[in-house]
Amino acid sequence: MPHNEKFIKYPIYHSVKAFDRIATKVRVWAGYCLVCDSLTLFLVDGRWLRETLLCVRCKSTNRQRQVAYILCSSISALIGRKLRCLKEIASLDNLILYNTEATGAVHKTLSTAKHYT
Numbered sequence: 001m002p003h004n005e006k007f008i009k010y011p012i013y014h015s016v017k018a019f020d021r022i023a024t025k026v027r028v029w030a031g032y033c034l035v036c037d038s039l040t041l042f043l044v045d046g047r048w049l050r051e052t053l054l055c056v057r058c059k060s061t062n063r064q065r066q067v068a069y070i071l072c073s074s075i076s077a078l079i080g081r082k083l084r085c086l087k088e089i090a091s092l093d094n095l096i097l098y099n100t101e102a103t104g105a106v107h108k109t110l111s112t113a114k115h116y117t
């Protein structure tokens, strides 16, 4: 094994994928937002899709929706029932939620929970 294949080198640069190139040209996508539980449009505002693709309804970013997806998947596995959006997580009475955010779409949705800090 050559020396340079033995270790991971940082920073790691990935090539821009076809979806990213198309998304930055199209600038508007339709889809389901699991932060606000809506069929909606996502606006591309810049080249970095992670912090853009803003939901026109709740203003969540792509990164926030990815976090919401992981939350839904993880809590679904814990309780043995499929949760598809943050509103369903917020409706759970026996769950204590701690969020370090004090503003934004995720905070706004989860703040309706019974035990939210």
Ligand SMILES: [Zn+2]
Pocket (backbone or CB within 6 Å): 033, 034, 035, 036, 037, 038, 040, 055, 056, 057, 058, 059, 060
């Ligand atoms: Zn939304």
